[in-house]
Amino acid sequence: MTGITSSTSLRLLPALQNGENGAANASSPAGGDFQTLLTALVMSMSMPSTDGTGSLGQASPAASLFAPVMYTLMEKLIALQMQSVEAESQTAAAPQPVPAGMPIQGRLTQSSHAGHVALDLAAPVGTPVTSTMDGRVVYAGWNNQGYGNLVIVENGPYKTYYAHLSEIPVQVGQTVQAGQVIAYSGNTGNSTGPHLHYEVRVNGQRVDPSPYLQSWSPG
Ligand SMILES: [Zn+2]
Numbered sequence: 001m002t003g004i005t006s007s008t009s010l011r012l013l014p015a016l017q018n019g020e021n022g023a024a025n026a027s028s029p030a031g032g033d034f035q036t037l038l039t040a041l042v043m044s045m046s047m048p049s050t051d052g053t054g055s056l057g058q059a060s061p062a063a064s065l066f067a068p069v070m071y072t073l074m075e076k077l078i079a080l081q082m083q084s085v086e087a088e089s090q091t092a093a094a095p096q097p098v099p100a101g102m103p104i105q106g107r108l109t110q111s112s113h114a115g116h117v118a119l120d121l122a123a124p125v126g127t128p129v130t131s132t133m134d135g136r137v138v139y140a141g142w143n144n145q146g147y148g149n150l151v152i153v154e155n156g157p158y159k160t161y162y163a164h165l166s167e168i169p170v171q172v173g174q175t176v177q178a179g180q181v182i183a184y185s186g187n188t189g190n191s192t193g194p195h196l197h198y199e200v201r202v203n204g205q206r207v208d209p210s211p212y213l214q215s216w217s218p219g
């Protein structure tokens with residue numbers, strides 16, 4: 001059992017216990033038990049039928065009135081539980097607001113220095129280039145200042161630059177996630193061989209991308 005399921009059940013069980021008769025208290029808070037419990041509860045509501053079949057259609061008048069309400073309640077609680085699980089899943093896959101990791105599988109051919117605050121990563125033309133952070137594409141196209149085909153991804157104070165590209169499958173305004181393919185490397189612009197030129201800018205200032213190459217983890 002996962003921690004997610006367990007904590008979700010623990011949150012929902014008190015609400016269930018408020019309305020129930022001790023069966024919930026006897027139950028362990030294991031994941032999925034509350035659904036089983038509610039199913040049993042609904043079944044018990046429909047059990048006192050006049051002919052003893054226990055089917056809903058044959059149930060006593062009181063149970064006939066009550067059972068649909070219980071079914072609705074059960075459906076709502078299950079929906080609530082699923083939302084909680086989804087919400088926690090999203091928390092687990094937290095946004096990556098800071099550049100991290102390598103944008104391409106390539107060989108470092110020029111590190112960052114005063115005249116080149118960026119990294120050059122040699123790779124054959126057409127190698128996939130992945131965004132190093134979640135963000136929004138703010139530039140995607142040709143650049144005349146030497147970058148050639150260029151993609152810029154922005155997130156808060158960070159901008160990441162991917163240059164000399166051969167192909168650009170993303171568009172300006174598009175939201176991208178860390179690890180998503182945003183381009184294919186090339187040899188366009190002021191480039192003397194197939195490679196990716198990778199920049200990280202913080203508040204508009206170029207910084208050495210090297211410290212950002214380690215993989216990101218939440219917390
Ligand atoms: Zn470069």
